Amino acid sequence: MKIYISADIEGVSGVVAVEQCDQRSGEYQRARRLLTGEVNAAVAGAIAGGATEVLVNDAHGGKKNILIEELDPRARLLTGDPKPLSMMAGLDASYAGAILIGYHSRAASRGVLNHTVSGRVRRLVVNGREVGEAGMNAGIAGYFGVPIIMVAGDDVLEREVRDFFGAIANPVEFATVKIARGRYAADCLSPERARELIAATARRAVERSEDFKPYDAGTPVTFEVTWQLSANADMAMALPGVVRVDDTTVRFTHPDHIVAYHCFRAMVALAG
Amino acid sequence: MSVRLGEVESISEARGVAAVKVFISVDMEGISGVVAWEHTESEKPEYARFRRLMTGEANAAIAGALAGGATEILVNDSHGGMKNILIEELNPAARLVTGGQKPLSMMEGIDGTFDLVLFVGYHARAMARGVLAHTFTGRIRKLSINGREVGETGMNAMIAGAFGVPVGLVTGDAVLEREAREFFGGNIEFATVKIPTGYYSANCLPPERAQEVIREAARRAVERARDFKPVVPGRPATWEVTWQLSANADACMMVPGVERVDDTTVRFTHDDYLVGFQTFRALASL
Numbered sequence: 001m002k003i004y005i006s007a008d009i010e011g012v013s014g015v016v017a018v019e020q021c022d023q024r025s026g027e028y029q030r031a032r033r034l035l036t037g038e039v040n041a042a043v044a045g046a047i048a049g050g051a052t053e054v055l056v057n058d059a060h061g062g063k064k065n066i067l068i069e070e071l072d073p074r075a076r077l078l079t080g081d082p083k084p085l086s087m088m089a090g091l092d093a094s095y096a097g098a099i100l101i102g103y104h105s106r107a108a109s110r111g112v113l114n115h116t117v118s119g120r121v122r123r124l125v126v127n128g129r130e131v132g133e134a135g136m137n138a139g140i141a142g143y144f145g146v147p148i149i150m151v152a153g154d155d156v157l158e159r160e161v162r163d164f165f166g167a168i169a170n171p172v173e174f175a176t177v178k179i180a181r182g183r184y185a186a187d188c189l190s191p192e193r194a195r196e197l198i199a200a201t202a203r204r205a206v207e208r209s210e211d212f213k214p215y216d217a218g219t220p221v222t223f224e225v226t227w228q229l230s231a232n233a234d235m236a237m238a239l240p241g242v243v244r245v246d247d248t249t250v251r252f253t254h255p256d257h258i259v260a261y262h263c264f265r266a267m268v269a270l271a272g
Numbered sequence: 273m274s275v276r277l278g279e280v281e282s283i284s285e286a287r288g289v290a291a292v293k294v295f296i297s298v299d300m301e302g303i304s305g306v307v308a309w310e311h312t313e314s315e316k317p318e319y320a321r322f323r324r325l326m327t328g329e330a331n332a333a334i335a336g337a338l339a340g341g342a343t344e345i346l347v348n349d350s351h352g353g354m355k356n357i358l359i360e361e362l363n364p365a366a367r368l369v370t371g372g373q374k375p376l377s378m379m380e381g382i383d384g385t386f387d388l389v390l391f392v393g394y395h396a397r398a399m400a401r402g403v404l405a406h407t408f409t410g411r412i413r414k415l416s417i418n419g420r421e422v423g424e425t426g427m428n429a430m431i432a433g434a435f436g437v438p439v440g441l442v443t444g445d446a447v448l449e450r451e452a453r454e455f456f457g458g459n460i461e462f463a464t465v466k467i468p469t470g471y472y473s474a475n476c477l478p479p480e481r482a483q484e485v486i487r488e489a490a491r492r493a494v495e496r497a498r499d500f501k502p503v504v505p506g507r508p509a510t511w512e513v514t515w516q517l518s519a520n521a522d523a524c525m526m527v528p529g530v531e532r533v534d535d536t537t538v539r540f541t542h543d544d545y546l547v548g549f550q551t552f553r554a555l556a557s558l
Contacts, residue, residue: 013359017355027355033360182373187346188359188368190367191359
């Protein structure tokens with residue numbers, strides 16, 4: 001059984017500040033080690049639950065944060081950037097389930113370091129549903145017929161994820177490693193406890209991976225993006241097929257989910 | 273379904289052990305070895321040493337609290353940017369509130385479910401002769417609440433008091449010890465980890481000894497948690513702040529409800545102490 005792990009950093013216990021996520025900062029070295037620890041816990045839990053093959057995709061920033069020399073050698077690591085499908089690179093239909101570690105809540109929510117892909121994005125709506133990165137990436141996984149089986153992050157993300165997956169028969173497993181006390185503060189489990197919680201949750205999720213349904217966003221797929229500034233929307237209009245909805249909102253529709261997603265990534269790159 | 277933080281926390285209750293919840297607010301200037309601002313500022317090279325000493329004293333307080341019967345411990349990082357404590361070196365028996373800004377600042381996370389509060393690494397109030405003495409910001413000369421001059425110890429003790437929770441231990445220098453004993457009417461455990469010889473110098477216990485002293489004092493405090501009384505703030509509470517400069521007082525006058533007392537002093541009154549504290553935070557940020 002193949003399990004896929006996408007690992008971001010803002011949702012890791014102990015991470016609360018922008019500089020911890022920025023490789024130019026001294027604090028980053030601590031944060032990437034905490035990230036690697038939580039990923040290792042997910043790998044160990046997945047294997048204990050029956051996974052025979054685990055692929056970890058480094059999904060934060062420059063996407064070379066995880067310390068491969070400290071990663072559980074039973075996993076492979078997809079490191080570096082850019083890569084097709086970005087935070088979900090390497091995923092295909094051969095995987096039985098996908099796990100999201102270190103994830104954060106969507107832009108303009110009250111979770112720790114909340115955002116959606118870029119600080120320029122205020123709101124992302126995919127086929128009429130407001131999503132953060134967890135929901136957005138559930139759509140990518142669903143395209144390949146792979147269910148999200150577990151998410152780890154703060155309590156605000158937990159509510160977001162439960163709301164998002166609420167409509168599906170078997171809601172995802174969630175490991176709440178910190179409680180947001182503001183965008184830059186949180187009540188954190190110790191790394192040791194966070195890892196215990198993640199390992200136990202990942203094990204349970206993989207053991208019952210057959211219970212989960214892939215998320216189907218429907219087709220065609222429309223990405224509607226509200227930006228912080230009208231200037232960001234102006235730049236997005238350079239792409240063929242992008243339609244202006246209002247001063248700060250644009251929309252793009254395509255029959256293929258992945259084409260629509262890549263157009264969204266292009267808009268984000270143009271927005272700067 | 274999923275394992276929740278709340279379920280993990282309540283294991284002791286599930287076992288039928290009486291829960292004893294301890295809140296620990298950890299500042300930095302009162303840690304043994306710390307005598308200079310550069311020790312407490314995250315951009316300075318010396319800071320890496322002193323955040324480790326701070327984590328060590330926090331761990332000593334946790335170990336003492338556990339030995340005294342604590343079943344649940346929440347540590348709140350209370351210095352500067354409030355992300356000083358190394359979570360990867362903190363005793364995993366505790367949770368850590370890290371990062372800032374936080375609504376209750378040095379007391380973020382406190383509520384009526386806690387049995388006892390411990391202050392670790394605290395310092396004397398502004399204009400006292402303690403190491404790095406100040407009150408919240410270097411721009412404040414004097415803070416009085418309902419006519420009583422307080423430092424951060426008194427101000428934060430009354431935040432705990434607003435939730436009905438007493439303070440059982442304060443750690444810091446010998447000048448803070450006098451301030452704390454006076455404020456709590458003698459009924460407080462105190463761990464004296466250094467003796468000031470000036471604002472920027474002190475006769476310090478070695479970290480290992482300081483941590484032993486803190487551990488023992490924390491154990492005693494938690495063992496006799498019921499002996500301590502919450503310092504309940506008056507209702508209404510009047511906050512009076514004397515600033516270093518008249519310019520600081522000028523800026524405060526933008527905030528509704530603030531009145532001028534004299535060239536450098538302003539005053540405001542709220543029924544709810546916690547609302548008053550928010551106003552005070554706002555003034556300190558202006």
